[in-house]
Amino acid sequence: MDYHELDPRGLIAEAYRIEGISAPECRAIFLDWALGRPEGQETAEMETLLAYYGSAAPDHPMSAVLREGLEGPASTAGRRGGARGRRSTPSRED
Template sequence: MKGDENDPKGLIFEAYSIEGIVKSECRTIFLDWALSLPVECETGPVLRILLAQYGAAHPDHPMTQVITEGLAGMTAPRRRGGWRSRARN
């Protein structure tokens, strides 16, 4: 399953294979994975596929947590900073 269209470099596959991996390492791998995707690729559907592919078998794995957080972060985009984001009376 290593190196398919959803995981071009096999990074997610490898992360699930590493014994004792921690969440911070999974975040680094996740960032590298995201940067390796083609520009036109929509990340949300791919994350859902990866979560179904690996998350069900490894619900307590730190990469499952990182992928889930990635999905949650995508659903709530918001503007940050600047005077326009402040509440007005």
């Protein structure tokens, strides 16, 4: 497997090289990486990148971010704001 194909801009690789990088910084790098990937291929690529980089650095913040990404999207349940939220709720007359 050519890891450069999965991370052509080297974003994930560079995150693992940055000493003292934080989880929020890794999330921003991950988002940039994910937006540059073809839709629908991210999960398999994350698994491969996590196996490659995460095995050597399991406690690295980027390893945690990749594991979170594999768990799926965050829940979108909850309050919806804006016009969309007002349309789905019956109007109340006071």
